[in-house]
Amino acid sequence: QDLCVCDIALVLGMSVSALSHQLRFLRERGAVQRRKAGRMAYYRLVDAHLRDLVLGATTHVAETA
Numbered sequence: 001q002d003l004c005v006c007d008i009a010l011v012l013g014m015s016v017s018a019l020s021h022q023l024r025f026l027r028e029r030g031a032v033q034r035r036k037a038g039r040m041a042y043y044r045l046v047d048a049h050l051r052d053l054v055l056g057a058t059t060h061v062a063e064t065a
Contacts, residue, residue, distance in 0.1 A: 002044045004040050
């Protein structure tokens with residue numbers, strides 16, 4: 001699912017500016033795709049394998065915190 005930068009930043013507790021730099025890095029390496037709608041940018045992971053990796057990592061962090 002596509003998420004806007006502001007929503008991702010809120011979930012991660014990051015500034016939009018800092019997150020935008022990280023997302024650009026991931027986009028340049030083919031890990032995420034960007035869709036623009038007006039001034040808003042929406043991102044999503046490129047495939048299910050990356051999604052599973054990210055979900056597994058966030059679950060692990062939540063369990064150990």
